[in-house]
Amino acid sequence: MNEFELIQHFFTRSACAQGGENISLGIGDDCALLQIPAGYSCAVSTDTLVSGIHFPEHAPAFLLGQRALAVAVSDLAAMGAEPIGFTLALTLPHIALDWLQGFSEGLSAMAQHCGIGLVGGDTTRGPLAITVTVLGAVPQQQALLRSTAQVGDLLCVSGPLGAAAAALPVVLGEIDTQVIAAHTLEQLLAAYWTPQPQLQLGQYLRGKAHAALDISDGLLADCGHIAQASNVCLQIQQAQVPVADAARSLLGDAAALEAALSGGDDYQLAFTIAAQKLAPLQCKFPAVRAIGQVCAGSGVQVLDPQGRLVAQQRSGYQHFN
Amino acid sequence: MNEFELIQHFFTRSACAQGGENISLGIGDDCALLQIPAGYSCAVSTDTLVSGIHFPEHAPAFLLGQRALAVAVSDLAAMGAEPIGFTLALTLPHIALDWLQGFSEGLSAMAQHCGIGLVGGDTTRGPLAITVTVLGAVPQQQALLRSTAQVGDLLCVSGPLGAAAAALPVVLGEIDTQVIAAHTLEQLLAAYWTPQPQLQLGQYLRGKAHAALDISDGLLADCGHIAQASNVCLQIQQAQVPVADAARSLLGDAAALEAALSGGDDYQLAFTIAAQKLAPLQCKFPAVRAIGQVCAGSGVQVLDPQGRLVAQQRSGYQHFN
Numbered sequence: 290m291n292e293f294e295l296i297q298h299f300f301t302r303s304a305c306a307q308g309g310e311n312i313s314l315g316i317g318d319d320c321a322l323l324q325i326p327a328g329y330s331c332a333v334s335t336d337t338l339v340s341g342i343h344f345p346e347h348a349p350a351f352l353l354g355q356r357a358l359a360v361a362v363s364d365l366a367a368m369g370a371e372p373i374g375f376t377l378a379l380t381l382p383h384i385a386l387d388w389l390q391g392f393s394e395g396l397s398a399m400a401q402h403c404g405i406g407l408v409g410g411d412t413t414r415g416p417l418a419i420t421v422t423v424l425g426a427v428p429q430q431q432a433l434l435r436s437t438a439q440v441g442d443l444l445c446v447s448g449p450l451g452a453a454a455a456a457l458p459v460v461l462g463e464i465d466t467q468v469i470a471a472h473t474l475e476q477l478l479a480a481y482w483t484p485q486p487q488l489q490l491g492q493y494l495r496g497k498a499h500a501a502l503d504i505s506d507g508l509l510a511d512c513g514h515i516a517q518a519s520n521v522c523l524q525i526q527q528a529q530v531p532v533a534d535a536a537r538s539l540l541g542d543a544a545a546l547e548a549a550l551s552g553g554d555d556y557q558l559a560f561t562i563a564a565q566k567l568a569p570l571q572c573k574f575p576a577v578r579a580i581g582q583v584c585a586g587s588g589v590q591v592l593d594p595q596g597r598l599v600a601q602q603r604s605g606y607q608h609f610n
Numbered sequence: 611m612n613e614f615e616l617i618q619h620f621f622t623r624s625a626c627a628q629g630g631e632n633i634s635l636g637i638g639d640d641c642a643l644l645q646i647p648a649g650y651s652c653a654v655s656t657d658t659l660v661s662g663i664h665f666p667e668h669a670p671a672f673l674l675g676q677r678a679l680a681v682a683v684s685d686l687a688a689m690g691a692e693p694i695g696f697t698l699a700l701t702l703p704h705i706a707l708d709w710l711q712g713f714s715e716g717l718s719a720m721a722q723h724c725g726i727g728l729v730g731g732d733t734t735r736g737p738l739a740i741t742v743t744v745l746g747a748v749p750q751q752q753a754l755l756r757s758t759a760q761v762g763d764l765l766c767v768s769g770p771l772g773a774a775a776a777a778l779p780v781v782l783g784e785i786d787t788q789v790i791a792a793h794t795l796e797q798l799l800a801a802y803w804t805p806q807p808q809l810q811l812g813q814y815l816r817g818k819a820h821a822a823l824d825i826s827d828g829l830l831a832d833c834g835h836i837a838q839a840s841n842v843c844l845q846i847q848q849a850q851v852p853v854a855d856a857a858r859s860l861l862g863d864a865a866a867l868e869a870a871l872s873g874g875d876d877y878q879l880a881f882t883i884a885a886q887k888l889a890p891l892q893c894k895f896p897a898v899r900a901i902g903q904v905c906a907g908s909g910v911q912v913l914d915p916q917g918r919l920v921a922q923q924r925s926g927y928q929h930f931n
Contacts, residue, residue, distance in 0.1 A: 319688035320653040332641035335697040339736035367640035376656040415660035422743040
């Protein structure tokens with residue numbers, strides 16, 4: 290089976306390549322063609338996952354397919370965009386039919402969940418790496434930016450944090466899973482392998498939130514991005530940060546809080562919004578929590594219940610450090 | 611220097627990140643935002659180059675930057691699309707400042723040449739690989755497809771073929787360059803490292819050509835793609851195929867013809883067009899040559915001057931073979 294047949298078999302015929310109403314030409318030509326509705330901008334983002342860096346070398350193919358797409362679609366959610374299509378650049382050390390089958394099924398499951406279609410890509414030989422580029426549409430002037438937080442806003446997150454970071458030693462096989470309660474184990478693995486892009490919330494926040502992003506590098510690091518882009522200070526009330534139950538069960542309260550503050554891979558949204566908009570928002574999205582506020586100044590501050598600054602040891606995962 | 615500073619320094623401030631009028635938000639947020647003009651489709655294509663597979667491990671960074679973008683933009687040319695923006699997923703084994711400087715300068719030079727702006731990307735650690743996703747705009751219903759060749763059309767190519775394939779042993783350091791005439795060497799290296807996306811021709815062919823693609827896998831293989839997608843037979847008159855002078859000088863006539871037919875990496879366009887449109891086309895694009903015709907049937911046939919079928923040994927480079 291040569292490269293072209295390979296791509297055709299596993300991806301052109303996969304469920305994720307069936308396309309939506311805004312895909313006028315899918316896989317198979319020099320380019321795909323997407324329709325961006327009148328009055329909308331085209332939103333685009335690229336993410337790469339490399340074996341041994343972003344996932345274990347022997348990660349299950351189905352889970353990897355789900356996760357690779359979810360991580361990328363999360364960037365559309367963070368802009369308030371509606372997904373349309375994605376391209377997949379897949380670098381493989383060799384052809385393994387079982388692996389390709391599992392990977393394309395995982396990709397398809399997440400694509401259907403998010404309402405996005407595979408429109409093209411490239412398959413090359415080399416060390417396993419997955420680059421997904423997602424495209425979506427967002428009404429002009431309504432995209433959720435990092436740079437428009439306003440002093441006086443509440444700082445909110447879309448749901449509990451820390452489970453994906455807590456799951457990492459489990460995913461890496463570094464701890465004995467038999468000592469973990471089945472329910473906790475299930476939540477940990479789901480948090481790591483099947484992050485849920487917050488698409489509905491992102492679209493709801495258009496015209497309401499002042500700034501937003503998705504939490505991929507860790508709450509503190511990502512809040513730092515908003516603070517820097519908006520030229521403000523974000524104050525976080527440590528006691529208000531929602532910590533995932535599974536992280537608490539595995540790690541205990543202190544380490545779970547640390548995972549919620551500094552661990553990555555949660556793919557919840559962090560956003561700033563005027564205080565009077567919180568109550569109606571929480572009626573529709575009850576997992577949303579206000580965790581702090583936007584102040585004049587710069588950087589990110591974590592405060593204890595007495596309002597004292599809490600020293601932070603690290604501010605999120607970064608490559609090349 | 612951490613990942614974020616790295617990306618910011620070399621790419622956000624690079625000449626290629628200055629953006630054009632259709633880029634309303636560039637690098638630095640969760641997504642970039644592009645404006646697709648009313649009545650246009652968004653064209654998107656992804657290409658990956660892997661070290662040791664698509665380019666030599668010690669390839670000069672500047673040339674690699676130029677080539678990685680040119681190869682991707684060529685897909686926009688093949689659709690008749692106008693370039694807008696691109697994302698770059700760069701996987702690096704380590705930070706080498708000189709390399710990044712050279713690469714970003716090569717990328718910027720080609721970006722300015724093509725009128726396209728860097729709008730986002732991802733930098734990760736791992737074996738050197740470059741994935742470029744290009745985005746452009748093409749008037750609805752006017753994109754040049756592979757699937758719409760018509761029986762009776764002329765088959766044309768945009769210029770001479772074979773120089774990039776002939777250059778390969780030079781690029782790989784497999785032959786002594788001192789025995790090659792300086793002018794020939796210059797042409798060979800330019801053909802390989804600085805392919806010229808045929809953007810003006812592609813846009814001119816909208817509403818005129820019936821089918822088109824760019825020649826990346828080799829003339830025969832790529833004509834095979836048109837034949838299959840359009841359900842026709844493409845007949846090539848071997849004597850009409852324009853062979854690059856530099857390929858002839860290095861390889862002699864017979865091997866140069868083989869390079870023109872089966873070598874890849876030329877990034878000229880192959881297209882089919884009604885015969886009466888050839889003369890006005892050649893006035894504007896004098897390098898265009900008619901090399902055959904579209905017939906009922908399937909596959910690709912190469913004919914000698916007596917109209918006899920020429921046997922072909924191979925039909926283009928493919929990975930995993």
